Amino acid sequence: MSERAGFPVEPVSVLHSSKIASDKLEGKEAEVFETAITRRLKSGMRSFLVIPFFFGPSRALTEFLPERFSVIACDHPDARLVMASPLAGDERIADSRIAKALSDSINEVVVARGLEEYSAVLVDHGTPVREVAAIRDSVGAQLEALLDSRCHSFAVSSMERRPEPEYAFNEPLLENVLGADDFTSGPVVIAHLFLLPGRHAGDSGDIAEICSAAENGSPELRCIRSSLLGGHPLILEILMDRLHETLAQQS
Incomplete structure (x- = not known):
């Protein structure tokens, strides 16, 4: 983004990344939002533009960051x-x-594995915010329309949800989709609505464990996880559009 924008765009996390040792980040310490803003305020900066590396309006964006900034x-x-x-x-x-x-x-997986037919399941983290779940459903509908006839079954799911009934909009859960109905056998491509690996979408993360458990329960089932989206050029394109749209609104 910095190269394309012509000015620095600095990566900052909402929380947690400051716990990572700098030697695992090419010697550069990761910053969290509060530290980054505090340091820049002390240096005299007063205007800040945040470009969310988030799919939807999670509470981190709508509540936490504005509240912390005001403090x-x-x-x-x-x-x-x-x-x-x-x-x-x-x-x-x-x-x-x-x-x-x-x-x-998904197509990368299909071509690499030479799949003649498959099922696909879109999975996101799960959310307490109905608007975020609605985005997942909308993206899922768009994705289903893009898949060709080799995909004979498609579902949208969440990795997890809060137990209270008011969060049922996260259903179905991935663990309940796999091994049920049209997802009991053959290759099932797990399409991640995740940007980066971690304890959820990494190679040894929660989704990998859910897939492994489903395969153990349904021996003919074979889950194939797709790549994550953070490095896809279209994501960078969207980020740049969000940057330019916001700058234009401020001018």
């Missing part, structure tokens, strides 16, 4: 935080390029 910048009344739209916008205008990136990741 951090309480002694600087001229400080200003501008938040761009997330990657998928909102549930009404989910960006179709995300579905295209997912389709590309």
